[in-house]
Amino acid sequence: MSDVLLAPANARAPRTVDDTGLPFLFLIELVSKVLHQRGQLRLAELASHLKLNVSVIDPLVVFLRAEKLCEIARVGNSGTDADLSYILTDAGRARAANAAARNAYAGPAPVTLASYTAQVKEQSVAAMQVTRGAMAAAFGGIVVNPLVLDQLGAAMNSGRAIFLHGLAGSGKTYLAERLRDLLVGTIAVPYALMVDGEVIPFFDAVQHVAADEESSIGSGLDRGSAPDARWVRGVRRPAALAGGELTLDMLDLRFDAHTRLYQAPPHLKSNNGIFIIDDLGRQRCTPEALMNRWIVPMDRSVDYLTLHTGHSFQIPFDVIVVFSSNFVPQRLSDGAFLRRLGYKIEVPAASLGEYAALFRQACASAGVEFDGAAFDYLLARHEERQVPLLACYPRDLMRQLRDLARYEERTPELSPRTIDWAWDNYFAAGAAGRPLETERRDRGTVEYNNA
Incomplete structure (x- = not known):
C-alpha cells in the first residue's frame, strides 16, 4: 500500500505512477495538456511544473512517444535522458486539445480526495488550544469588553460555529477579523484535488498564505525522502470573509463552461481555518436559505458538492464559521439552526x-x-x-x-x-x-x- 494515504502531506514524494494514487491515463492527459500549453519542455521542467519526480514522468513520456503523441525536439549536451526536450506531435496536440475541452486544468498534479480528507483530519482546527494569554496577545492594545473576550476565547477552542450579534457599529466585524490572529500552527494545502476523474484547483495564493517558501523540485532529480511536492506546506490557517455579496451559488462547486475550469467555494478553501460571514441578513438570499445551507456541514463536519457531470461527493468540513449580524439570532432562524451554533455572543455597546x-x-x-x-x-x-x-x-x-x-x-x-x-x-x-x-x-x- 502506498504511504500517500497514511500521512499525505508528509509522505515521501511518489516515485512511481502507482504511488501518486492517480490513474495512468489521467496523468498521460495531464502531461499532454502541459506540453500543449507550454510547448517544448525537458523532463526536469515537466517534473517542476507537475510537482512530480522524474521517475514518475519518465514512463508517461515513454508511453507518449510509443503512441507517437510526442517526440524528442532537442538533445542537450549532457548526453543523458534528463537533457532531452519533448514536444507534442500533431496527433498529440489533437489529443491534448480534446482533453482540455473536457477539463482545461494543466497545473500541478492533484491529490486524491482520500488523501485530502486524511490531511484535513490530521490538521483539524478543533485541535488548536486558545488560552487567555493568547487572547491577551492577539487583542493587546485593543479596547474590548473582558466578558466578550473570554467568550470568544472559549468559543475558538470548541471548533464550532460562532454567532456575533449586536448594534451596528459595536465592533463585531473588527473582532471577527481579529480572530485570525488566534489561528496557531500551519497546515498543508494541495494544489488541486481529483474527484471522479475531474480536477478541482484548490490552492489560492490570496487565501492560502505560505509562512515560508516551498522547496522546488526544478532540478528534475529524485529527491529521496523529500515530501510530496503536490502539497504546499507551511501555510497559515486560512481566514476568509464574505459579506453582503455572498449568494447561495457561491457556496457550491462552480464550473466555468468557457474556461473549462472548476472554482472551489470559499468555505472549502477555508478548511482548517475560519470563514466569516459578515452582515448576516443583508445578503441577496434570505437568512433562512443561507443558514439552511450550513445545517448539515456544521452538524456532521462534512459537506456535499456536485461536479458538473452530476456526480455528488462528500468532502470534509473543518471550519469555524463566524456569523456577524446586527440582528438578534431569533430574528434570523429557528431553533433547529440555533442549536447548531456553538456560541451566540452579544457584542454590547461600550461601557x-x-x-x-x-x-x-x-x-x-x-x-x-x-x-x-x-x-x-x-x-x-x-x-x-x-x-x-x-x-x-x-x-x-x-x-x-x-x-x-x-x-x-x-x-x-x-x-x-x-x-x-x-x-x-x-x-x-x-x-x-x-x-x-x-x-x-x-x-x-x-x-x-x-x-
Whole structure:
C-alpha cells in the first residue's frame, strides 16, 4: 500500500505512477495538456511544473512517444535522458486539445480526495488550544469588553460555529477579523484535488498564505525522502470573509463552461481555518436559505458538492464559521439552526470607561489633543439623544474633526463647537442621531438592556 494515504502531506514524494494514487491515463492527459500549453519542455521542467519526480514522468513520456503523441525536439549536451526536450506531435496536440475541452486544468498534479480528507483530519482546527494569554496577545492594545473576550476565547477552542450579534457599529466585524490572529500552527494545502476523474484547483495564493517558501523540485532529480511536492506546506490557517455579496451559488462547486475550469467555494478553501460571514441578513438570499445551507456541514463536519457531470461527493468540513449580524439570532432562524451554533455572543455597546479609552485612542490617531471637558460634552450629547456608546463613534467623529481642520488650515482641536459640527455632520438623521427605536425595530423583537 502506498504511504500517500497514511500521512499525505508528509509522505515521501511518489516515485512511481502507482504511488501518486492517480490513474495512468489521467496523468498521460495531464502531461499532454502541459506540453500543449507550454510547448517544448525537458523532463526536469515537466517534473517542476507537475510537482512530480522524474521517475514518475519518465514512463508517461515513454508511453507518449510509443503512441507517437510526442517526440524528442532537442538533445542537450549532457548526453543523458534528463537533457532531452519533448514536444507534442500533431496527433498529440489533437489529443491534448480534446482533453482540455473536457477539463482545461494543466497545473500541478492533484491529490486524491482520500488523501485530502486524511490531511484535513490530521490538521483539524478543533485541535488548536486558545488560552487567555493568547487572547491577551492577539487583542493587546485593543479596547474590548473582558466578558466578550473570554467568550470568544472559549468559543475558538470548541471548533464550532460562532454567532456575533449586536448594534451596528459595536465592533463585531473588527473582532471577527481579529480572530485570525488566534489561528496557531500551519497546515498543508494541495494544489488541486481529483474527484471522479475531474480536477478541482484548490490552492489560492490570496487565501492560502505560505509562512515560508516551498522547496522546488526544478532540478528534475529524485529527491529521496523529500515530501510530496503536490502539497504546499507551511501555510497559515486560512481566514476568509464574505459579506453582503455572498449568494447561495457561491457556496457550491462552480464550473466555468468557457474556461473549462472548476472554482472551489470559499468555505472549502477555508478548511482548517475560519470563514466569516459578515452582515448576516443583508445578503441577496434570505437568512433562512443561507443558514439552511450550513445545517448539515456544521452538524456532521462534512459537506456535499456536485461536479458538473452530476456526480455528488462528500468532502470534509473543518471550519469555524463566524456569523456577524446586527440582528438578534431569533430574528434570523429557528431553533433547529440555533442549536447548531456553538456560541451566540452579544457584542454590547461600550461601557463609559471603554468609550473613554476608545476616544483617547481615536484622538491620538487623529492628532487631536484630548480635552476632558469636551469629552464630557460629547457624553452629554449621547445621553440627551439616547445614542448608545458604540465603538465606531470615536474614530469616525475624530476623522470628521481632522477633515474640518485640514479644510480650515488649522490644527485639529476638540471643543463643543467642533463636536457639534462633527455630530451633526455624521449622523444621517441630523442632530438627534438615529432614533434608538428604529435601531431596535430593524434588529428584531428582542431588545437589549444596553441599548
